[in-house]
Amino acid sequence: MDNVDLALVLAFDCSASVTYDEFGLMAGGCAAALRHDEVAAGLTTGPQGGSLCSVLLWSGRADQEVLVDWMRIGTQTELEDFAKQVENVPRIVRAGSTAIGEALLACEKLLQIAPAAARRRVIDMVGDGRSNDGTPPGPVRDRLAEAGVTINGLCVLHEEPDLLTSYTREVVGGPGAFVLQCQDFNGFAAAMRQKLQREIARIHTPGQPA
16 A cells, blocks of 8 residues: 555544433544545645544443544545544444543554554544543553654543643643644534644645654
């Protein structure tokens, strides 16, 4: 497979604090964000002509599952195929605790088996609560950041209004890392679109380091 501009893992929280309706808003909102003209163009028209994307669901320390394996997105048709899979992803991960460190470890393994080299490697951690199970996220985040992986966050604040502080301190890191927030899952689609637009902007910025 040809090299890509971006390898992106979308890692979605499926812990007990996320209801099935909220999960549907998350999956549908992400699919809508992917279909946005600017996001779709950004994922398919970089210098390498495409991106790799995958979806991982996570909750407790033993509950991580790759629901959409790596897909190369280099055309509008491939983008739509991926968006449909995201939109219809089944929630088969047990609604358990919140093990962000274990989720990061699973994302790390997924990046290690990516089928093509990428100029940038990004993990999108999406959640509505701080880590309360398994490996602490901080040391895993530090190792990934040192290896050049960017971990960005999207915090849904309906359960924990101060979650942004926790994500900033323990989760996000690496080149150009940032964290965004939305008040509840009804605002998820707009926040996810903003997040993806910001991430792909680095692909198209002249002189921007990978």
